[in-house]
Each structure stands twice: as structure tokens, then as C-alpha cells.
Amino acid sequence: MEIPLSALKKGESGIITSILSASRRGRGGSWGFKKRLMDMGLTPGTEITVTKIAPFGGPIEICVRGSRLALGRGMAERILVRIKREWLRS
Amino acid sequence: MVKKLTIALAGNANVGKSVIFNQLTGLHQHIGNWPGKTVEKAEGTLHFRGYEIDVIDLPGIYSLSTFSLEELISREYIALERPDLVINVVDASVLERNLFFTLQLIELGAPMVIALNQVDVAERKGIKVDHEKLSRLLGVPVVPTIAIRGLGIYRLLEVAVETIEKGEVRPRQILYGREVEERIEKLARLVAKVGFKYPARWTAIKLLEGDREVEEAIRKLDPTIISIKEKLAREIEEIHGHPCSTVITSERYEVANRIAEEVQQITPIAKPSLSQRLDALTSHRLLGYPIMVVTLLAIFYSIFAFGDYVSTVLSDFLYGFEPLFKSVLGEGLLEELIWGGIIEGLISGVTIALPYIVPFYFLLYMLEDSGYLSRIAFLMDVVMHKIGLHGKAFIPVMLAYGCNVPACLGCRIMETERERLLAGFVVTLIPCAATTVVILGLVGKFVGIEWALLLYVVDLAIVFALGRAAFKSLPGEPIGLLMEMHDYKLPHMKTVVNQTWFRLSEFIKIAFPFIVLSSLVIKSIELVGLLEPVSTFLSLVTVNWLGLRPEMGVSLVFGILRKELTLIMLATLLKTTDFGSVLTPVQMMVFALVTMLYIPCIATIAACVKEFGFKKAFFITVFEIAFAILAGGVAFRLLSLLNIP
Numbered sequence: 050m051e052i053p054l055s056a057l058k059k060g061e062s063g064i065i066t067s068i069l070s071a072s073r074r075g076r077g078g079s080w081g082f083k084k085r086l087m088d089m090g091l092t093p094g095t096e097i098t099v100t101k102i103a104p105f106g107g108p109i110e111i112c113v114r115g116s117r118l119a120l121g122r123g124m125a126e127r128i129l130v131r132i133k134r135e136w137l138r139s
Numbered sequence: 140m141v142k143k144l145t146i147a148l149a150g151n152a153n154v155g156k157s158v159i160f161n162q163l164t165g166l167h168q169h170i171g172n173w174p175g176k177t178v179e180k181a182e183g184t185l186h187f188r189g190y191e192i193d194v195i196d197l198p199g200i201y202s203l204s205t206f207s208l209e210e211l212i213s214r215e216y217i218a219l220e221r222p223d224l225v226i227n228v229v230d231a232s233v234l235e236r237n238l239f240f241t242l243q244l245i246e247l248g249a250p251m252v253i254a255l256n257q258v259d260v261a262e263r264k265g266i267k268v269d270h271e272k273l274s275r276l277l278g279v280p281v282v283p284t285i286a287i288r289g290l291g292i293y294r295l296l297e298v299a300v301e302t303i304e305k306g307e308v309r310p311r312q313i314l315y316g317r318e319v320e321e322r323i324e325k326l327a328r329l330v331a332k333v334g335f336k337y338p339a340r341w342t343a344i345k346l347l348e349g350d351r352e353v354e355e356a357i358r359k360l361d362p363t364i365i366s367i368k369e370k371l372a373r374e375i376e377e378i379h380g381h382p383c384s385t386v387i388t389s390e391r392y393e394v395a396n397r398i399a400e401e402v403q404q405i406t407p408i409a410k411p412s413l414s415q416r417l418d419a420l421t422s423h424r425l426l427g428y429p430i431m432v433v434t435l436l437a438i439f440y441s442i443f444a445f446g447d448y449v450s451t452v453l454s455d456f457l458y459g460f461e462p463l464f465k466s467v468l469g470e471g472l473l474e475e476l477i478w479g480g481i482i483e484g485l486i487s488g489v490t491i492a493l494p495y496i497v498p499f500y501f502l503l504y505m506l507e508d509s510g511y512l513s514r515i516a517f518l519m520d521v522v523m524h525k526i527g528l529h530g531k532a533f534i535p536v537m538l539a540y541g542c543n544v545p546a547c548l549g550c551r552i553m554e555t556e557r558e559r560l561l562a563g564f565v566v567t568l569i570p571c572a573a574t575t576v577v578i579l580g581l582v583g584k585f586v587g588i589e590w591a592l593l594l595y596v597v598d599l600a601i602v603f604a605l606g607r608a609a610f611k612s613l614p615g616e617p618i619g620l621l622m623e624m625h626d627y628k629l630p631h632m633k634t635v636v637n638q639t640w641f642r643l644s645e646f647i648k649i650a651f652p653f654i655v656l657s658s659l660v661i662k663s664i665e666l667v668g669l670l671e672p673v674s675t676f677l678s679l680v681t682v683n684w685l686g687l688r689p690e691m692g693v694s695l696v697f698g699i700l701r702k703e704l705t706l707i708m709l710a711t712l713l714k715t716t717d718f719g720s721v722l723t724p725v726q727m728m729v730f731a732l733v734t735m736l737y738i739p740c741i742a743t744i745a746a747c748v749k750e751f752g753f754k755k756a757f758f759i760t761v762f763e764i765a766f767a768i769l770a771g772g773v774a775f776r777l778l779s780l781l782n783i784p
Binding site for chain 1: 201202204206233234235236239348349381382384385388389392396399422424425513516517518520521524529530619620621622623624
């Protein structure tokens, strides 16, 4: 099931499936937005884990490719992930 | 003859690049701007084995796309200015992300050496990197370093010079998937024919990535290449089901990931480190906020306490020369102009710059270097978002409470021109330390501290409302927060001191000429006897609309120089410091409000001109004067309705 990254809870992991375009105003803004996320390693197929969620709709912090990134909530809403379910009781 | 070499330092943000820069160049460095750009350029020289080596510290970036000015400058510098060597500083504790950038440097064809830095931090995180294997895989010399303790720096320099002397650096090119690789080669052959300033393969890759700058340049040379490129990009998109730029970035990251996995050994560490526990606490969703408030208040309080004390001592000392000066030049017009105009201007500059600005910068860079500023940005993102900015903008805002000048310059941390301008506008509305002196000294002392606090609340609301209005009226999309969260670390004292020193000299260069010049102009007006007419002219606004006394208009003019002069001049003109006996509470409140809002001082205007250009600085200035007068008049009428004790 595909859900936005912003819907993950703290400690949950997911695999990025796609990134939705940022703007309706032509491809210019969208290219920059997507490219910026990709350059930081948020490419499709990448596993990410939510490590922190700021209150009041603030940013989230994720662990990706061995480093941590802070991500505005608006951006997190446009990143779609497939949630990784736990399949063994820990 | 001394042979000259140029070495550039390149790498991600916060990997210890500036520490290495400082270790290499010591005190022989200067920080300026890249020609015509508001991006910093740090340059230094060192002598080694008969060479004079020029070291350039490039901005910390994650990619060589054109998203930001920093990336554009870096790639133009590396590809076109062709330094003899690029030292790529790589953080061993975040290898994969750093290698992504390394691979792009290799694609750009830069002769390079890798400084594998922070190997100690990596080891504490349970990561061991086999630097010899990394060197074999990339075909690039790799030197492990712990820059903060100076370890490996000498070796790095030796390897760098040897690499240049050998003249042959053959990094191994990375390969993309076959279907992508074929198309890159096809495009590269076409690009090679038209003779573009960048390497052909790199250009081809950038074209397929959709890089607009490269695309425009190639279109001018041969538009058919662009249409071919579009066809090829579509083919790749069809094969992979993702846009071509996504495919290329993904595959490059995949290579970075493979290399990282090959060379690093990870042993999980069970116990959370001190850095991790500090991180959990300071960005905690509940505790993080009170910790931030207490930290910032403590910092502001200590700066004010320290600054106030040192400022008094300094100014007593400097004014001690007045009798001596007067006895030499004698009393007269010339003496008045030189002392009252030039020297008093200088004294005022010194008594602000040294006691307030220096500790402010110092503590700020300590916070930045330790990693706490990014936690603050994380916590404040949601607030800044309301005025169309993201969390990082809180840093210049914080600076502005100390002084608007560094705050204006600090807006450079924002990614785009739009965010910089918006942040710059908000920052100039924030009451600086000098304004705080006026508010506390006038309203706080003679009307009541609760009224002073009320002024701050009103001001915050106004800043917020104006910021939001500016955000809505500026064209373009807001940019979200995207920031790497580094582990906490001990700040590197020498780097912090260096930063403070360069900021201070920047402040002096921008602010001092204006402070002295305007001090001279105002003194001349006074000496020529124009103060009376000016005051009468101003009273149209100050008396009729704002309900102030005519003298107060003149002191507001003096406030352009430095905001706390409004209070000093007021005392001179009213011939008393007991303002409560000559002014009504409403007059004091309105006066303080106008002081808070009108025109950032002359030094701030100069900083705005430097950062945003003359037109925008002029607009901000005029707007803020008009707005302050409007708000002051409204406040006068509202406050008159209330009965203030």
C-alpha cells in the first residue's frame, strides 16, 4: 500500500515508490524540487526510517542511506512510500 | 622561482572542510565573495616543498546540479578554472551520501585526492572504513584524517603534492546501466563535436538529468542535440518507468551504495552515545522547546550583560581623549566637525562592534559548529513556515535581535533569491540590541515593564503579519526544509575564532564608513543651524500625526545612525534624562514603537544594498519608514483612548 511519508509513525520504515510534483506551475519548480530530494538520496526504492516527528505539523526527521535528514512536512506529504510491515514479533 | 599551485577543497556541508582549510592555511587566508555573487569565497596560501599553494575552500554542497548558486559556482570553478587538484573531503561516518558527491567530481574530470575525515567519529558509530580498498575502487588516493586534531593533515598535503607532481590521476569512471550508458555515449559524441566548455561525457549526463543551465548553453550551440537528448530521455523513461533524471540519480546513488558497502564494516553499537542522547533531548517534541528558550535567553542575557559592561568601559576610555583632543585642536568649528562628526562616529562603531557583535558571533558559531543550530531550525520550522520560510530562516531572525547587519548577511543560508529577500525583509523589522536599550530605557523605566513587553508582543505580531503579507505577494513557490542533521560534536575553537574574526571585519567594512559618514552629515546639519528648521518641518508628522514633541522628530533622525542615539539625543534636546517628567506615557510608547519599526539603521541599509541591490534596499527602507509612521499614528490614537498611569 502506498502512503505519504508523513503518515508513517516514529520508528516505522518504508520504501520510496515515487515523489509527487511540487507545483502546478510548469515543470521548472517541479524539477528543482524533485532533483533536490533525489540529490539528498531520496530516490525510488530507497529505504527510509522515521526517527523523529516535530509537533504541530512541523518537520520530520528520517534516517536514509546512513545519515539523517530533516524534512518539512509539506515535502514529506509528497513522498510516497510502501510501508514495511514487521513480520516477526520482536 | 617559486612554483605556484592551486588546490580546491570540495565536499558536503559539515564534513570538516573548513577545519582542514584552517589547518592548511593557518592565518594566511582571506574571505571574500565570488565575483559578482553573494556566495562566500575563502582563500588561503601555504608554502610546502618549494611550492606556493593557493587553497580555495569551495562551499559545502551535496550535488553539482544547479539548484543553488553554491553548486553552480563550484562546478564552474572546478571545470573551468581548473585547479591543479581537488581535495574531496569525505565524512567517513556518512560515507554513502558523501560518495555520491565524489562520483560527481569524478564525472566532472577533476584531478583529485580524497581526505577521509572524521574516521574517529565513524569508529565511535561502529563504522570502520578500509581506505586502501576505497582508493583501489575509485582510482583516487585516499588519506584518512581527523582534522579536528590535526591528524593526517601533513600526509594529506604530501599526497596532494605528489599527485600533482605525477600529473597522472585516472579516477575510474562509474558505469550506468547499459541502456543508459549507450545513450550517454551517443550524446557525448555529439557534444564533443560542438566543443562545449565542460567535458563531453559530463555534459551528456547533465543533459539527460535535465539540467537547465547546460541545456540552454547547448541549445545555443546546436539545438538538434537538445531534440535528440529529449528523444533519448524519453526512451530511458519508457524502459525504467521513472523520469530520466530520477534514473540517473538513482543509479549514481546505487554505485555510491555499492562502494560504501564494499569498504565499510559496521558493528552495531548497543549503548547510545552522548551525542545521541543530547540529540534526543534537544530535539524532543516537548522538552526541546523549553531547552531552546532557556539556551537562547541565557545567550542573549550574557551577551547583553557583557556588552553593556564592556561598552561602558570602552566608551569612558575613548571619551577620555576628548579633553586632550580639544586642547590640541582648540575649540572651534573644525574641532566640532572632527570630534563630533568623525571620531564620535568611530567611537560609536567601536563600542557596538566589539562588546556586542564579537561575543554574538562567537557564541553563534559555537552553536553552529556543535550542531545545535540545526536542531533549532528543526524545532522552529513550523513557525517560520507560516511566513513562507523554513526553519533555517530562524537563524538570521535570531541574529537580528542582536544586530540587523549580520542578520542581513546571514540570510545567505537560504537557498534561493526569493527566500533570501523574504528573510531579509523580516529581519530588518526585528528590534536589535540598540532598539531594546531604547525600549527598556524609555518605556520600561518610565511607563512600566509590562508596557515594554506589550510593545514586543505587538512588534512580533506586526513582523509576523508583514512577513506573511510579503510571502503572499512575492512570486514563486516557497521551499521546504531539507537539511542534513549532523551528530553533535565539540566545536573546533580555531575555526570558530576565525569565523568570528572574518565576520567582524566584514561588519566593519560594511558598517563603519556609513556610521562615520552619516555622523559627519548630521553633525554638519547641527553646526550649520539646520536642526531648528528640520525639526519644524518634521513636526508636521511628529506633532500633528504622531502626537510627539517637536524635539522627538530630530532624535528620530539621529536614530538612522544608530538606534540608541534616539534616546541619547532625546536627553540632550529635552535637557533631562528624567523623561517621565517631560513626556506623557503615550508619547513614550509611540516614540518607542516608531523606533522599533522605522528604517533599519544606516549600517543595515548598507548591508541590504550589498545583499539585495540598491532598488530592493531602497524599497524596504521607504516602506518601513512609511509603515512606522502609519503604525505610530494609529497607536497614538488607540493609546489616547486608554488611560495609562
